[in-house]
Amino acid sequence: MTTRPTEDDLLAVFTRADLGKDERLDLMEFTLVLEHLGLAWTRAETQDRFEKADANLDGFISYAEYRAILEEQGWA
Numbered sequence: 001m002t003t004r005p006t007e008d009d010l011l012a013v014f015t016r017a018d019l020g021k022d023e024r025l026d027l028m029e030f031t032l033v034l035e036h037l038g039l040a041w042t043r044a045e046t047q048d049r050f051e052k053a054d055a056n057l058d059g060f061i062s063y064a065e066y067r068a069i070l071e072e073q074g075w076a
């Protein structure tokens with residue numbers, strides 16, 4: 001991705017990755033987000049980011065948590 005994604009893009013990426021359609025991402029779905037954003041990480045790095053993104057420690061990434069991690073990492 002060469003340009004900064006818009007809010008619509010970010011929502012589209014989240015929605016596309018949310019295969020369970022439960023408005024939250026598990027680790028596998030989070031991996032899809034990274035692929036959509038063109039970020040290639042190892043399994044260990046992905047797991048580490050996932051755990052950091054999961055602010056309320058429920059094992060899933062909500063849209064708010066997803067937005068927070070994107071901003072914190074400077075991806076959006």
Ligand SMILES: [Ca+2]
Nearest residue numbers: 054056058060
């Ligand atoms: Ca969570």
